[in-house]
Amino acid sequence: MKFAFLCRERPGAAKQRVAVIGSGPAGLSATGYLVCRGYEVDVYDKLPIPGGMMTFAIPKYRIPLDSIMEGVDELKSKFSVQFNLATKVICGERHDEGDELATNTVDLLKLVEGYDAVLISTGTWRSRRLGVPGDDAKNVMSALEFLLNLHMVDLGLRKSHIGSFKKVVVVGGGLSAIDAAEESVLRGAQEVYLVYRRTIKEAPAGEYEVRRLMRMGVNWIELAAPKSIVVENGSARGIVFQRMKLGEPDETGRPRPVPIPGSEFTIEADTVIAAIGEIPTPPIASECGDLAKYVGKDGRISVDKNYRISGRNIFAAGDVVTGPSKIGNAVGQGLRAAKEIDKFLSARILAAVPR
Ligand SMILES: Cc1cc2nc3c(=O)[nH]c(=O)nc-3n(C[C@H](O)[C@H](O)[C@H](O)COP(=O)(O)OP(=O)(O)OC[C@H]3O[C@@H](n4cnc5c(N)ncnc54)[C@H](O)[C@@H]3O)c2cc1C
CATH class of the missing domain: 3.50.50.60 (FAD/NAD(P)-binding domain)
Incomplete structure (x- = not known):
C-alpha cells in the first residue's frame, strides 16, 4: 500500500x-x-x-x-x-x-x-452500546472491542480476554457486524447468529455480504431487535429479542423498524457482540x-x-x-x-x- x-x-x-x-x-x-x-x-x-x-x-x-x-x-x-x-x-x-x-x-x-x-x-x-438491561454483563462487548482483541492476540500484544466463545450472537447489519460474525465462525464458534432489526435489503453491509455469511453457516435473523440480556452471575447467558415490522421511512430515509408487541423470543449465547455503530x-x-x-x-x-x-x-x-x-x-x-x-x-x- x-x-x-x-x-x-x-x-x-x-x-x-x-x-x-x-x-x-x-x-x-x-x-x-x-x-x-x-x-x-x-x-x-x-x-x-x-x-x-x-x-x-x-x-x-x-x-x-x-x-x-x-x-x-x-x-x-x-x-x-x-x-x-x-x-x-x-x-x-x-x-x-x-x-x-x-x-x-x-x-x-x-x-x-x-x-x-x-x-x-x-x-x-467508541462504540454505541445496546442500551438494554444487562448490556454491561461481562461477555457483552462491542464489535470493535472484539475485533481489536483478536488482532492484539494475533499480533502478540495481549492474551485473549474473550471467554468460552461457543454460541455467539452479533447484533447489527453493517461491516463491523459481518467481520465479527465471520471471525467468530473462522475461529471455531459452534453457533453464530447475526440479528438485524430491518431486512437484508436495508443491511448497510449489503445483501451480498450477508448471503456470503449465510453460506458460511451464520444464522441470519432479520426484523428483530434486542430487548434485554439474560444475565446470570454477572455473565450474559442469552439475549431476548423482539420482532419488528417495517414502518414509515425515518430521518435516514430507511423504513423505521416498529416493535411487534408480545413477539419476544430468546437466543442462548455465551458471547454477545453489539455491532451497531x-x-x-x-x-x-x-x-x-x-x-x-x-x-x-x-x-x-x-x-x-x-x-x-x-x-x-x-x-x-x-x-x-x-x-x-x-x-x-x-x-x-x-x-x-x-x-x-x-x-x-x-x-x-x-x-x-x-x-
Ligand atoms: C470492523 C470494521 C470493519 C470495516 N471494514 C471495512 C471494509 O471492509 N472496507 C472499508 O472500506 N471500510 C471498512 N471499515 C471502515 C474503515 O475502516 C474506516 O472508514 C476507516 O478506517 C477510517 O479511517 P480514518 O483514518 O478516518 O480512521 P481510523 O482508521 O479509525 O484511524 C484513526 C487512528 O487514530 C488513532 N487515534 C484515535 N484517537 C487518538 C488519539 N486521541 N491520539 C492518538 N491517536 C488516536 C487510532 O488509534 C487510529 O489509528 C470498517 C470499519 C470497522 C470498524
Missing part, C-alpha cells in the same frame, strides 16, 4: 513541520501527500502499530498487515517520517476503546503550538476551552470547506469528520485536507517574505 505516491523522494530540505494525529487511512494518505510537498511530518497514534482500523479492526484476510507496513516503512525510511506510537494525544480528559494500549500522553495544545499545522484524523474509536473520537474533551465548540453532539469535528477549524492551524479529516465511513472516503478526505494544509502553509511563507 503506497501512501507517498506523488514522488519518489522528498523534494529538497523540509520547510515546515506538520503533526498528524491518527495513522489510519486518512492520516497516512495525508502524510504521504505532505512529505511529497516537502514538509517534515511527525505522526502520533495511541496504538502501538500504525494503520488504524485497517490494522486493528478489519480482518487480515481482507487487508494484510504486510501491505500496510510496506507503505509505512517507506514513509519512515525514504521520507524520515517519525511515528510516535502508543501515544495518545488529548486536550482534557476522555477515554475511548484502545486507549489501554497507549503508554504516553501528549497535550494537543502543545502540538498546536509546536508545529506549523496539525491534522486530526482520529477516527471513530461507532462514534467519532476527537482528541478534544469538553473541558478543552475554545476548541470544544468545534465538536458536535455526535462527536464529529466541524471544519470549514477547507478542512480547517476556522482561524486556527488545526485541520481534520476522515471518519472523525464524516462519522463512520469507508477506507476510500477516509483516504480522499486525508488527501484533500493535506492539499489545504499545503495551501495554508505556502500562503504563510509568502506572507512572511518581504516585498
Whole structure:
C-alpha cells in the first residue's frame, strides 16, 4: 500500500513541520501527500502499530498487515517520517476503546503550538452500546472491542480476554457486524447468529455480504431487535429479542423498524457482540476551552470547506469528520485536507517574505 505516491523522494530540505494525529487511512494518505510537498511530518497514534482500523479492526484476510507496513516503512525510511506510537494525544480528559494500549500522553495544545499545522484524523474509536438491561454483563462487548482483541492476540500484544466463545450472537447489519460474525465462525464458534432489526435489503453491509455469511453457516435473523440480556452471575447467558415490522421511512430515509408487541423470543449465547455503530473520537474533551465548540453532539469535528477549524492551524479529516465511513472516503478526505494544509502553509511563507 503506497501512501507517498506523488514522488519518489522528498523534494529538497523540509520547510515546515506538520503533526498528524491518527495513522489510519486518512492520516497516512495525508502524510504521504505532505512529505511529497516537502514538509517534515511527525505522526502520533495511541496504538502501538500504525494503520488504524485497517490494522486493528478489519480482518487480515481482507487487508494484510504486510501491505500496510510496506507503505509505512517507506514513509519512515525514504521520507524520515517519525511515528510516535502508543501515544495518545488529548486536550482534557476522555477515554475511548484502545486507549489501554497507549503508554504516553501528549497535550494537543502543545502540538498546536509546536508545529506549523496539525491534522486530526482520529477516527471513530467508541462504540454505541445496546442500551438494554444487562448490556454491561461481562461477555457483552462491542464489535470493535472484539475485533481489536483478536488482532492484539494475533499480533502478540495481549492474551485473549474473550471467554468460552461457543454460541455467539452479533447484533447489527453493517461491516463491523459481518467481520465479527465471520471471525467468530473462522475461529471455531459452534453457533453464530447475526440479528438485524430491518431486512437484508436495508443491511448497510449489503445483501451480498450477508448471503456470503449465510453460506458460511451464520444464522441470519432479520426484523428483530434486542430487548434485554439474560444475565446470570454477572455473565450474559442469552439475549431476548423482539420482532419488528417495517414502518414509515425515518430521518435516514430507511423504513423505521416498529416493535411487534408480545413477539419476544430468546437466543442462548455465551458471547454477545453489539455491532451497531461507532462514534467519532476527537482528541478534544469538553473541558478543552475554545476548541470544544468545534465538536458536535455526535462527536464529529466541524471544519470549514477547507478542512480547517476556522482561524486556527488545526485541520481534520476522515471518519472523525464524516462519522463512520469507508477506507476510500477516509483516504480522499486525508488527501484533500493535506492539499489545504499545503495551501495554508505556502500562503504563510509568502506572507512572511518581504516585498
Ligand atoms: C470492523 C470494521 C470493519 C470495516 N471494514 C471495512 C471494509 O471492509 N472496507 C472499508 O472500506 N471500510 C471498512 N471499515 C471502515 C474503515 O475502516 C474506516 O472508514 C476507516 O478506517 C477510517 O479511517 P480514518 O483514518 O478516518 O480512521 P481510523 O482508521 O479509525 O484511524 C484513526 C487512528 O487514530 C488513532 N487515534 C484515535 N484517537 C487518538 C488519539 N486521541 N491520539 C492518538 N491517536 C488516536 C487510532 O488509534 C487510529 O489509528 C470498517 C470499519 C470497522 C470498524
